[in-house]
Amino acid sequence: MADSPLLRALFRCHLWASARLMPVLIANRSFEEVLKWAPLASPTPYRGLPAPYIIARVNRAVRRPWLMRDRRCLREGLLGHRFLRLAGFDPELHFGVDPKSLQASRLSAHCWVCLDGRPVVSDSLPGMVEIYRHHDRASKVRVT
Template identity: 75%
Template sequence: MADGLVLRVLFRVHLWLSARLMPVLVGRRDFESVLKLAPLHSPAPYRDLPWTYIVHRVKRTVRHPWLMRDRRCLREGLLGFRFLRMAGLDPELRFGVDAKSMHEPRLSAHCWVCLDGKPVVSDSQPGMVEIYRHPARMKAPAA
């Protein structure tokens, strides 16, 4: 019981610090640099935490952003992906763009996290065209 409580406290402190540092780490970096904040290989110190708990805590931690307000889904997505990975799970960080914004001065983009193909952190929005999945799945060769 105490071990579970200690694990949850450590997780919440780690998540809180990561959420506060995320705006600085993302800054105005390019897409490839931002994806490095969503590592494909990481230790799994939070393996004993349920994914539902992790998702709930991520959403709660970023619900009142004072930085990255215009990129809230990116912050939530990166944190969700990262901490689900650290729980030993295999999430996907998906990115989409609003097709209507393709000819606008500023592209409207969105990201969300899926587990087993189902959205768990945010979701695709109407009009969004998925353009990238991290990690990109390789199709098996045809037999």
């Protein structure tokens, strides 16, 4: 389906509902269960929508979180990856940790989405070491 007002309206409704339901549906789930929100293979009902449009709408949908405030990048990353994939793009979801936080009581972690090797939803933070890349061709643990 080509980019059209109807396709954009369907996309916005789907994104809005997903952004509201995700915090409840991933609460207290394992990492593997959470990653189901970032499918590696999916249908492409939103093919034709441009990546910048999808990214802008994802950023808008998550800009005022009332749930997942402390895991904002996870919400952005999962939604960004999911909806880029649903539009036929091949995004990568990256996860990193701050090595200084390994001895702390709470681990400092971050995630971001890349498209064609460039960050498009969030970005790596200084000091973060990438530990996992969720991608259909290179989906494996990477330790640096």
